[in-house]
Amino acid sequence: MRGPGRRECPRALPDDTLRPPDGPTVLVRGPSPGSPGRPLHRHLMDTVSMPLHLSDLLARTDLRLAVTYDVPPEQLARTIEAATVSDLPTPGKWLQGGELLMTIGLLLPMEPAACRAYVRDAAEGGAACLALGLGQGLPFQEAPEPLVRAAEEAGLPLLTVPDEVPFIAVTKAVFDARADEQRALLHRAFATQRRLTAAAAGDGLLPMLAEWTAATGVDAAVLDPLGRLLATSGPERRTLPAQARELLDRVAARGLRGSASSTAAGQQLEVQPLGARRLRGLLLLTGRPDDAARSVVPGLVALLSLELERRHLSDEPERRRRSALLSELLADEDPSADRARDMLRSVGLTAERVRAVVVEAAGTPGTRTANGAGAAGTGAAGGTADDAAREMAADLALAVPGGLVRVVDGATGPVVEAVVGEEPDVREVLARFAPRCPAGIGPATAPEAVRVSLRQAAGLLAVSRAAGEPAHARQSQASRLLLDLGDGSTLHGYADSVLGPLDLADHGEELIATLAAWLETGGAWDATSRRLGVHRHTVRNRLDKAMELTGRRLDDPDDRFDLWLATRIRRGGAPAAGPGGRPAPPPPGR
Incomplete structure (x- = not known):
């Protein structure tokens, strides 16, 4: 009725x-x-x-x-x-x-x-x-x-x-009809999961990704925690879309604690973290999974995570070999250039210049302290400082070319030491795998002199603890440390005492700007005139006036350093970029 x-x-x-x-x-x-x-x-x-x-x-x-x-x-x-x-x-x-x-x-x-x-x-x-x-x-x-x-x-x-x-x-x-539809969705999901599980018994990541795309029509790629491609089921791109890169960075920064999705150029993008206790990789899906495929995503993530964990365990013997090779290299107080280069080439590190990196692992986020208090981290499930150091060493070995990394005992706990080429962005690697950990980055040296770089990197750990960021050995390091660690009011008082006479003079800002430009170009008159857009004689006249007011001499190394440091404090302490993007050192005396 x-x-x-x-x-x-x-x-x-x-x-x-x-x-x-x-x-x-x-x-x-x-x-x-x-x-x-x-x-x-x-x-x-x-x-x-x-x-x-x-x-x-x-x-x-x-x-x-x-x-x-x-x-x-x-x-x-x-x-x-x-x-x-x-x-x-x-x-x-x-x-x-x-x-x-x-x-x-x-x-x-x-x-x-x-x-x-x-x-x-x-x-x-x-x-x-x-x-x-x-x-x-x-x-x-x-x-x-x-x-x-x-x-x-x-x-x-x-x-x-x-x-x-x-x-x-x-x-x-x-x-x-709707019930039949749901049963069919479940059947599809179970069938896809079974085939993914069978593919997991194959060789590596590619069979699983290929099976996923064959069943769903959604492209999939696995990348390492730094966003480098490990395997893909779709067309291999040289560069990822900017929005995909942003998603990868966002998820990698959170470790195993969350995923992200967005739409770029009309395509649905989704990033899932991979790994069991620590982040081992990232899954990028390009496309919009239907309901059946969506229900299989957790299974795909689990299988890919197991594969990456298997790789991590199977690489342990090679990591031990490279650690022993690094110990052998550093144990020789005076290695020949040929022997040092041959040792590095044996692990694929062919850079002409290398640098050492030292990281304190005792404060690694995600580990547990001796009293068992846990810290919020990026995916570690807990453990001792030694466990954290070994995990960090494994991450760094994967992240840097050559993978020359070892764990040694330091004054405050385990320390991770690594030798890397001059080209990799060490700060990016440390920000990803050792956030908020004290770290020293040594200067680039010839392979046979890497012990010198290691010694300087280790000496910067205390500086890094105080600064709250990795400390990098470079020219003008002394002034950089003073600017970073000195009391702000004291530093500005020092700058005022040096530049105060110019502040009171007519066109004082013009005189200070000319002085700063001349010092940052290393005392090059032509370069200063081009930077300021004035004749070189105008530069000389302004500097003569500045020296007359301050009672300083440009040909005196101490005066020049005082003037350089004072102008740097006034400009916020950031070193000006020199050739090749490096910080410009204080200008030498004549």
Whole structure:
């Protein structure tokens, strides 16, 4: 028996948030993973979940549904998410979107304007279709013309349900179809998971990524924690989109604690962290997984994480060998240049100049202190300082070319020592794998003199503790340390005492700017005049005036250093860039 009814539910989110994409799922046969091109949905021919469309309901002869006007094909292709019954004059607020809304028209208005308002309310609520029940004892024996016209104008299909078909039969048909769809989704998910598990027994990451893309049509790539590509199922790009790089950096900075997604150039991007206790890599998905594929993502992450952990364990003998090689290199107090270079080349480190890096591991985030207090970190599950040092050493060995890393005992606990080439951005590596850990970076030297670089790097650990960032040995380090560690008021008082006479003079700012430019160019008159856009004679006249006011001499090394340091303090302490982007040292005396 038919009767009015309604669904008692709160107002839902907007229609486009809850409704899946319209249109059928199209499967394309493609080549196997080993052949050129992209394999699409290779395994899903017999497990496809087709959404229920309005045309499917009309094709059901047992329901005997009929359209009341010539409905366009795109409207017949609408997805039906549910079926509900309501005779309310304003049913829209009770809908979630995608419903087949059925009514016997008990309170249906017959005026054209009121019919348009009723249809508009249903459409704005998200109804995919209207259905009017007809029959003896019911208000209507056929669809009223005002309602038909209103539905056609609004682009909302209007069906009729004959007297012999109860509304519950239509509802049951819709929900049976949705249940079949969900079962098919689960079947697809289980089938994909089984194939991924079988691929995990293969050689490396690529079989799993290829199987994933073949089953879902979504490209996948695995990168190391620094964003370097390890394996991909799609086209290998030389550079990643900027938005993908931003997502990778964001997730890598959080370790195992979160994922991220966004849209770039119309493509859905998603990044998932990989690893068990520490971050071992990053999974980048390019595309929009459907519901079945989405349910398999955690399984893919788990299998890829296991593979990266397996690699980590299998690399342990090689890490031990390289650690022993580094100890052998550093134990020789006076190695020959050829022997030192040959030792480095044996591990693929061919740089002409190398530098040493020393990191204190006792304060590594994510480890536990001796009393068991945990610190927030980027993925370590806890352990001793020695465990943390070994994990950090393994990370650094993977991150830097050559992988010459070892763990030794330091004055305050375990210390990680590494030898790297001159080119890698050591600060970026330390920021990723040893955040907030005291670290010293030695100067670049010839391979046979790496012990000197190591000694200087170790000597900078105390400086790094005080500064809260890695300390880098370089020219003008003494003044840099003074600027970093000195009291601000004391430093500015020193600058005022040196430059005060210029502050009081006419055009004092001009004199100070000229003095600073001359000092930063190493006393080069032509370079200073070009930088300031004035004649070199003007530069000489200004500097002569400045020296007269300050009582200093440009040919006195101590005076020049005092002037250089004072101008640097005034400019905030940041060293000016010299040739090659290096900080400019204080100018030498004549």
